[in-house]
Amino acid sequence: MNPTHTGTTRTGARTRPGVEVSASDRPRLAPHVRLTFCRTRQRQILLNPETVVVLNDTGADILALCDGRHTVAQIVTELGTRYQTVPDDEVRQYLTRLVARRWVELDDG
Amino acid sequence: MDSPFGLLAELTYRCPLACPYCSNPLNMADFQDELTTDEWRRVLAEAGDLGVLQCHLSGGEPLLRRDLVEIVADAHGLGLYTNLVTSALGLSRPKADQLRAAGLDHVQISIQADEPTVSDRIAGVPSFQRKIEAMGLVKELGWPLTMNVVLHRYNIDHVADVLGLAEELGADRVELANTQYYGWGWRNRDALLPSRAQLEAAEAVVRAARERLRDRMDVIYVIPDYYSRYPKPCMGGWASRQLTVTPNGDVLPCPAAQPLPLPRASVREDPLERIWTEAPVMTAFRGTDWMPEPCRSCPRRELDFGGCRCQAFLLTGDAARTDPVCYLSPDHDLVARAVEAANSDSGAGSPPLIPRPHRARRPTQLPGGAG
Numbered sequence: 111m112n113p114t115h116t117g118t119t120r121t122g123a124r125t126r127p128g129v130e131v132s133a134s135d136r137p138r139l140a141p142h143v144r145l146t147f148c149r150t151r152q153r154q155i156l157l158n159p160e161t162v163v164v165l166n167d168t169g170a171d172i173l174a175l176c177d178g179r180h181t182v183a184q185i186v187t188e189l190g191t192r193y194q195t196v197p198d199d200e201v202r203q204y205l206t207r208l209v210a211r212r213w214v215e216l217d218d219g
Numbered sequence: 220m221d222s223p224f225g226l227l228a229e230l231t232y233r234c235p236l237a238c239p240y241c242s243n244p245l246n247m248a249d250f251q252d253e254l255t256t257d258e259w260r261r262v263l264a265e266a267g268d269l270g271v272l273q274c275h276l277s278g279g280e281p282l283l284r285r286d287l288v289e290i291v292a293d294a295h296g297l298g299l300y301t302n303l304v305t306s307a308l309g310l311s312r313p314k315a316d317q318l319r320a321a322g323l324d325h326v327q328i329s330i331q332a333d334e335p336t337v338s339d340r341i342a343g344v345p346s347f348q349r350k351i352e353a354m355g356l357v358k359e360l361g362w363p364l365t366m367n368v369v370l371h372r373y374n375i376d377h378v379a380d381v382l383g384l385a386e387e388l389g390a391d392r393v394e395l396a397n398t399q400y401y402g403w404g405w406r407n408r409d410a411l412l413p414s415r416a417q418l419e420a421a422e423a424v425v426r427a428a429r430e431r432l433r434d435r436m437d438v439i440y441v442i443p444d445y446y447s448r449y450p451k452p453c454m455g456g457w458a459s460r461q462l463t464v465t466p467n468g469d470v471l472p473c474p475a476a477q478p479l480p481l482p483r484a485s486v487r488e489d490p491l492e493r494i495w496t497e498a499p500v501m502t503a504f505r506g507t508d509w510m511p512e513p514c515r516s517c518p519r520r521e522l523d524f525g526g527c528r529c530q531a532f533l534l535t536g537d538a539a540r541t542d543p544v545c546y547l548s549p550d551h552d553l554v555a556r557a558v559e560a561a562n563s564d565s566g567a568g569s570p571p572l573i574p575r576p577h578r579a580r581r582p583t584q585l586p587g588g589a590g
Binding site: 140141142144146148150151155157158159160162212 | 222224225268269270272273298300302324325327361363365391392437
């Protein structure tokens with residue numbers, strides 16, 4: 111083997127312009143990613159083939175709702191009941207970044 | 220000190236292929252006493268306790284381990300994300316079905332070029348067709364597929380067709396990985412190093428492909444550090460995010476660290492947690508205290524961590540020096556000369572490629588021995 115999956119410098123598409131997340135989209139996790147709880151770190155984690163993302167509470171809540179059933183609008187509403195302020199565009203920007211990384215996929219309204 | 224995120228489980232160094240860029244150690248015979256299934260079970264459990272979340276099952280060829288399905292099932296049962304890094308030789312349909320049922324999350328299949336003649340020549344055995352079939356099988360079973368191609372002088376000009384093949388096969392990710400020069404790759408470095416013109420042409424193709432494929436496929440490009448101004452941030456820092464367990468249970472910060480003159484640590488002698496925390500092989504270059512100048516006062520010291528310790532050792536004989544890839548390194552000339560040689564058209568030609576042996580030869584062949 112060649113140790114290319116173990117910390118070499120790589121470049122990948124970080125942003126994919128043109129992806130717009132709208133309120134009626136139903137986001138879901140891409141098939142190759144998995145949401146899990148790490149008992150050592152006591153945090154929710156997003157796992158990919160080669161990366162690990164330690165999530166903050168809001169991120170974990172958003173991703174837990176990315177089940178292909180909730181619309182973006184519903185996720186915003188749901189988070190609004192849990193946190194004092196959850197600006198609509200922040201959720202959308204967060205999801206846009208995840209879609210750009212191909213960690214979240216969108217089903218049209 | 221943080222907990223490690225990833226475990227690279229090198230299950231065996233046996234391999235049906237003989238790729239000359241292989242990063243496995245030259246002294247493979249020292250690793251023949253492979254961990255048992257029960258020992259791997261314990262290692263995985265200890266890794267999980269330590270905070271490991273991802274398990275990369277690699278080698279050599281991990282499918283040569285008859286207990287691979289059990290190991291995958293164990294890792295999956297511990298909640299680890301499991302990634303099989305394979306040549307695909309031995310990935311039959313029944314084996315794939317078993318691995319799928321055991322919870323394997325992701326498959327990375329290497330291929331040596333876009334077409335059989337070059338691919339089989341680099342691999343040293345006819346394997347191209349079986350790899351294509353295996354990639355089809357992986358997609359058919361609904362796994363995410365990464366196609367990995369290690370790039371070097373003899374295939375980098377094929378990068379457009381490699382991308383075309385990945386697209387045709389429906390790969391989710393394609394990893395175009397410039398050779399990293401360790402193990403057999405280090406031995407073959409002067410033959411494998413591409414020219415600057417080859418790299419520039421390939422990189423233009425990669426940039427265009429990313430744009431074209433952005434909705435369908437991730438195109439990952441592992442940079443050729445010999446041509447870089449600064450070194451790679453190797454492993455995200457020594458013993459910072461990952462650890463490697465070799466086939467015989469040695470624990471290393473990365474698979475290339477085996478030749479470094481550091482005291483051996485083994486899962487057969489100590490718990491993984493103690494090794495990670497206090498074994499000299501882990502602590503030697505952790506953090507920034509070990510750094511010499513020019514790293515010590517460099518604003519990039521927390522960005523690239525002084526580059527790769529193993530590369531510094533291979534090039535200078537001292538693992539504590541700045542990675543000579545860095546243009547600020549006092550040893551940079553060592554890299555510059557290799558690059559210059561790769562770009563000279565003196566007509567001498569490249570040295571011959573030495574194939575990696577399929578399996579370790581016994582260190583001593585005694586006449587009349589049991590062999």
